[in-house]
Amino acid sequence: MKTSAKARLAAGVLALAAALTAGAALIPGDRTPPVAGAPLQLVETPVSAVSLTGAIQALTTRLRRLPGDHQAWAQLGSAYVQQARLSADPSFYPKAEQALARSAALSPGNFAALTGQAALAAGRHDFTEAVRLAKLSQAANPYGQGAQAVLADAYTQLGRYGEATRAIDRLMELRPGVASFTRASYDAELRGDRTAARRMLEHALDDAVSPADVAYCRHYLGELALHSGDLPGATEQYRLALQAAPDFAPALAGTARAAALDGRLDEAAGRYAAVVGRLPLAQYVIEYGEVLSAAGKDPAEQWALLRAQRELMKAAGVGDDLTWAEFEADHGSAARAVDHAEAEYARNPNVVAADALAWALHRDGRDRQALPYARKATATGWRNALLHHHRAEIERSLGLSAESKKSAARARDADPAFSPDLPALARFS
Known part of the structure; x- marks a missing residue:
């Protein structure tokens, strides 16, 4: 019985590792531009940190015995990409790079390694390279779900929304489920169709099996409610997410967000402290700092943590x-903001990068240059209060009062609870 139990456990761990490769970039968490920073998932069913660690240990043990197993190297590399995203620790990216390179060297052109490399490129925010590698993987295996997931995410980040929609449609054909429905939800959201976005998330929830899946879907239903101004509805969805998976940090961050927007700043700060202690993603750190500032407290410690994170990301090859x-733009130097925004938009000309460049130029006193980018940022129909608020402020500075009033009205309509004093809380996580 003991031997049988051990065999079943080993088989289960290796099955999880195989799923990491098969789904290598089925990343339900990547609904948003990378700055938003939700932990990205590499498999159809999000795995816990414990199970992922077990898979990595099992694969490492296997590769000591069978160093020529190219599939295991691909699985290990994909697991390291997942670990980096779940833990907000970019030091796993170089490990992933080495493992995936070993797989590719042992079996050139194998689709599992290519998909893992595409996911790695996306994790490092090199979306052009992610597309190239995902297309190679697609050519090697036209039925690979991971390649379609990477293509959907990378095209979105590159502002190539039509191509992103087609990749999502293909992913839905290959495997309708949490990963495909959540991507379809964000695609609808970008077009301003909140009804379809909510319906897709509800389909994802219906398809959710594991507690992590349920928490993930509930969390994004909460985000959709929060950014529609429905704070009670958002809070309830976050509660249900945490009921399903008590350690799901994004949902805890959601409760902090809702508390801050409801004016309960001390409660929000306490929740953010717990979130950042578990998962020090840039967005959470910035949100925490803004809440501390709004509460009259010094955010310097959070800004120092943010800068330390930047150095870790740069060392691991992540461009952000x-x-x-x-x-x-919101907390430092407008000139530096422009430099960063121009660099980002040159690489990834999506609507969020356009907004960042518009706002940076505005803060630097260059409103005429800012306006075209503000218009690009609001061109898809996305009902994002922050983007419309930024456009309203730019138009107001240029003396375009009628246009500014319309943009301000769109911001209020999109999110009645929006607070310009807490801009990071308006960015989708």
């Missing part, structure tokens, strides 16, 4: 000018 464009 977007975070710094937004941070500098």
